């Protein structure tokens with residue numbers, strides 16, 4: 063439980079952090095440390111240098127700009143949970159934040175650290191996919207934007223390249239969209255055994271115009287439940303149509319099995335929690 067030796071540098075600006083990363087391609091960014099420090103202690107990672115970005119004030123913000131919500135990568139889960147702006151324009155975000163860990167984790171952990179870590183049981187990846195978010199990555203060579211659908215590549219693997227820092231998350235403002243995030247937390251860690259983010263655009267006649275559903279906890283990485291979305295689009299939402307659509311929650315997905323939840327149990331949970339998320343969102347429409 064003692065990490066291998068490493069150097070530590072606290073960056074005051076994003077430029078300083080990028081320079082440090084450019085000089086040492088094996089360096090790791092330190093944000094809230096709630097995933098990185100345990101990984102170091104277990105010696106799953108042994109970086110020679112940690113570049114601490116947690117004091118860069120310009121990286122922690124929640125803003126509304128034109129038709130987008132902009133969130134700085136170093137914004138903590140608690141800052142999102144307690145944002146009145148987000149409660150008003152995208153309640154899924156505070157609802158998801160409130161499900162993460164405990165008070166200590168939410169006070170230190172950041173949204174950028176969570177998505178950059180791509181934990182298979184992390185809550186934010188499902189929300190980001192369902193909200194069609196875009197991730198803004200910056201390096202010494204410039205800036206690029208990566209869609210959430212392309213960002214989560216595999217277990218603990220994202221599309222970020224060495225030398226890149228996730229700077230901002232951009233979310234299209236979900237005007238008139240009914241949302242819900244539901245989760246079965248692991249009783250010991252609080253991480254998602256299954257977590258489902260649902261966004262529904264309803265037509266006046268109780269028909270679903272567009273559904274966007276992200277699921278975490280079930281597979282090596284969070285994913286879009288495309289078959290559920292297809293089944294919901296154009297459907298009148300009833301208990302039967304919601305149940306039928308939700309039965310596709312784990313279609314074409316390699317399902318995780320572990321000591322707590324077997325593959326069969328997780329498939330069942332994916333179906334149940336998808337049904338709950340859609341039902342909760344439709345009640346809010």
Ligand SMILES: Cc1cc2nc3c(=O)[nH]c(=O)nc-3n(C[C@H](O)[C@H](O)[C@H](O)COP(=O)(O)OP(=O)(O)OC[C@H]3O[C@@H](n4cnc5c(N)ncnc54)[C@H](O)[C@@H]3O)c2cc1C
Pocket residue numbers: 090091092093094095096097098099135136161162163164167170171172173174175176178179181183184185186222226227228229251252253254
């Ligand atoms: C007891 C406990 C319970 C938890 N429960 C939950 C839970 O229920 N749900 C949940 O989703 N999470 C949970 N977490 C994880 C928590 O949300 C972490 O905060 C999060 O996973 C990582 O964010 P961080 O800011 O701590 O990142 P760090 O641990 O500092 O970094 C994580 C990884 O991301 C990289 N990184 C960080 N920021 C950036 C950036 N801006 N650009 C590029 N790379 C970056 C780091 O180099 C590192 O590889 C829990 C953690 C603990 C300790």
